[in-house]
Amino acid sequence: MKTTVSVVCYHHKILTNGESPIMLRICKGGKRTMKSLGISVHARYWDFAANQPKRNCPNRNYIQQVILRAVGECNALVLSKEAMQEEFTPRTLVHESKEEIRAQSVEEFYVKLIADLKAQGAVGTAYAYQNSYGVLRSFNKGRALTYTFGTIDAVFLEKFEVWMRARGNKDTTLSFQMRTLRAVFNRAIKAKAVAKEKNPFGEEYKVSKFDTRTPKRALSKEEIMKIVNADCSAESDLYRLAHDIFVFSYLCGGIAFVDVANLTPANIVDGRLSYKRQKTHGAINIPLSERAMRIIERYADYCERAGYLFPILDGRLHITPIQKRNRVHKVCHQVNLELRKLAQNLKISAEVTTYVARHSFATVLKKSGVNIGIISEALGHHSLKTTQIYLGAFENSQIDAAMQNLL
Structure with a gap:
């Protein structure tokens, strides 16, 4: 019994978009089975005599590609079963198909x-x-x-x-x-x-x-100390926040801005900062220096109202992931603008951004002779993830000792 595989526009059924589904039709021994190809077309664009889309049909090339692929795969399955002398019906052929056709542009x-x-x-x-x-x-x-x-x-x-x-x-x-x-x-x-x-x-x-290596963006320890010791008491709230975030990031293992934004009191455990990176979900556990704690305490009133350590996110306003993402992106841009002003005021010619604090943390420790396994060369070149893997492999005491070199 010969098996025929073809396609039809099932114009007896109208979808919500006013179009009719295009179906794969398999016939054998007087039995027939239809299977949707996941695409549709308006009846006026279908040539019912030739069973194909008309020349003026929108997306005609795409529809033809889907049809050719579906018919070709089905015919290949038919030939395979006939060669193996396997019994099959149109219905079992559809259900036994190894890979369901989910044609999508x-x-x-x-x-x-x-x-x-x-x-x-x-x-x-x-x-x-x-x-x-x-x-x-x-x-x-x-x-x-x-x-x-x-x-x-x-x-x-x-x-x-x-x-x-x-x-x-x-x-x-x-x-x-x-x-x-x-x-x-x-x-x-x-x-x-x-x-x-x-x-x-x-x-x-x-x-x-592609060469994705970027120029080093770390500051020298002398430049870092200029920023750390800068008196910002007479500056605007945003300027002081930018300064505090930069210093806090530098003192706390080069914590990324998005991670700073998401810190809550729950991330402070036994005098240590414990959190999961937003980017890699890697667990970080580092000591909180006295200076870092003083920065956190400066925003205690805000934290009590909003639930976050720093005035970036507000638990009462920023609820959904999109709201949080947009807020973090906006404040990061504002903070970086303020950090440029800070660099100009301190006569630092190098670029100063929140990311520079992260890079500088690693570079200062490296130049201080800290074990290369703890502060990986990768932080300044190809991958930040490698550094986090190395950090996570050492005992807290080793990390604590290394961070004594920051100031």
């Missing part, structure tokens, strides 16, 4: 992924993917990304790279965009929106080729 996948991540509270990742989506839209001349992930091959990536370089982007930006696109592609593979064999990131196109 890059546009659909990005939009849904970003929405899902925001709903899950993974705001940072959602914004990174939102940025990637926006850049791809610009590369596509502002048009929707109606092509499938299979279109993203090594040639596509090379053109994307050339386009970004023509706009003045450096290797650091190119690396970020390609790594983000690679992450989305891997998610698409996991969701079975594209076959893993189609993944161009690897031998065909290597993201590791």
Whole structure:
């Protein structure tokens, strides 16, 4: 009995968008089974005689790609079963399919992924993917990304790279965009929106080729002490906050601004600062110096009202992950502007930002002869994560002794 595989526009059913679903139709021995391809089309754009989209059909190329893939996979399964002389019916053929067809355009996948991540509270990742989506839209001349992930091959990536370089982007930006696109592609593979064999990131196109090393941004210990000992009593509240956050970060293991913002009284345990990094979720446990404690105590009244150690987040106002993320981003920008003023007032020519405090913490300890295993060279070059791994591998007493070199 011959098996036929075809597609039809099931015009007897109208979806909420006014379109009809496109179905895979499998016939054998007088029996028939239909399976949705996950795409739809308005009946006026469908050629019912030829069972294909008309030339004026929107997204015609994309629809044809989905149809060809679905029919091809089903026919391959039929041939395999016939070669093995296995019995099957149209219904069992559909249910035994190794990989369910979940055809999606890059546009659909990005939009849904970003929405899902925001709903899950993974705001940072959602914004990174939102940025990637926006850049791809610009590369596509502002048009929707109606092509499938299979279109993203090594040639596509090379053109994307050339386009970004023509706009003045450096290797650091190119690396970020390609790594983000690679992450989305891997998610698409996991969701079975594209076959893993189609993944161009690897031998065909290597993201590791980009030079992402950045110039060192650490201050000397002399410059750090200028900032630590600066008298800011006559300055504005925001200026004093910027100074306090920089000094606190430097004294507390180079704690990142986002982690400073999220500190609560629960993070102070037996005179130590214990928290999990927002970025890597790695556990950090370091001693709180007397000077660091004095900075915390300066904001005790605010903490009692708002629930956070520093006047960045307010537990009464900033509830959702998006609200918190936006607030942290805004205040970090304001603090960095104030730190530039501080550097000018102290006649420090180097850039001074919240991140510089983190980098300077590691560099000062390294120059003081602290074990390279505790303060990794990676903090200033390729990876911050490596340093956190090294820090977590040592006893508190070793870290405590090392931090005596900060002042």
